[in-house]
Amino acid sequence: MNTIIKNEFLTVEISEFGAELQSIKDNEGNEYLWQGDERYWKSRASNIFPYVGRLTEKQYTLFGKTYSMNTHGFARNSVFEAEQISDTEVIFTLCETPETLKQYPYNFCFKVGFKLEDNRLVNTFYVKNNDEKVMYCGLGGHPGFNVPFEDNTEFED
Numbered sequence: 001m002n003t004i005i006k007n008e009f010l011t012v013e014i015s016e017f018g019a020e021l022q023s024i025k026d027n028e029g030n031e032y033l034w035q036g037d038e039r040y041w042k043s044r045a046s047n048i049f050p051y052v053g054r055l056t057e058k059q060y061t062l063f064g065k066t067y068s069m070n071t072h073g074f075a076r077n078s079v080f081e082a083e084q085i086s087d088t089e090v091i092f093t094l095c096e097t098p099e100t101l102k103q104y105p106y107n108f109c110f111k112v113g114f115k116l117e118d119n120r121l122v123n124t125f126y127v128k129n130n131d132e133k134v135m136y137c138g139l140g141g142h143p144g145f146n147v148p149f150e151d152n153t154e155f156e157d
Helices: 098-103
Strands: 002-006 010-015 021-026 046-050 059-062 065-068 081-086 089-095 108-117 120-127 141-145
Touching: 002 081, 002 089, 010 081, 010 108, 065 098
Parallel strands: none
Antiparallel strands: 002 010, 010 021, 046 141, 059 065, 081 089, 089 108, 108 120
8 A cells, every 4th residue: 555645845655565655746747756667676765674785695693593584674575554644744664573583583663754844855764672682783775766857967967
């Protein structure tokens, strides 16, 4: 399911799958977000947690136990719960599940927020450690944009 936030400047659509942006359009209908052409890159704006990058043989060892995890962790392939705060703000939440615990032995909540402030989209990440032990993690965003943004410019500009 997708959630839409909008104001007088922008309309933004976000999927609960990966809390991934699906569209960023201005009030004239110009699309700024990459639309996921599989010939090049099928994603649009991946949210990456709890690991950024590739693990050797997709494995790591922690506290004497070996775990398997795909490139960039599991958040981008997980279903988040959406909480629409207002017409202009939404927060998506992913907490541990039996499946995530097989890959990442921590009780956590990872939140991805989107808020429109005039003609800007503010994207915020929150991580909460619900364990007693130190929780190691990495996070990030991997948005793709349609370029060039302006007429009479090239990709390289």
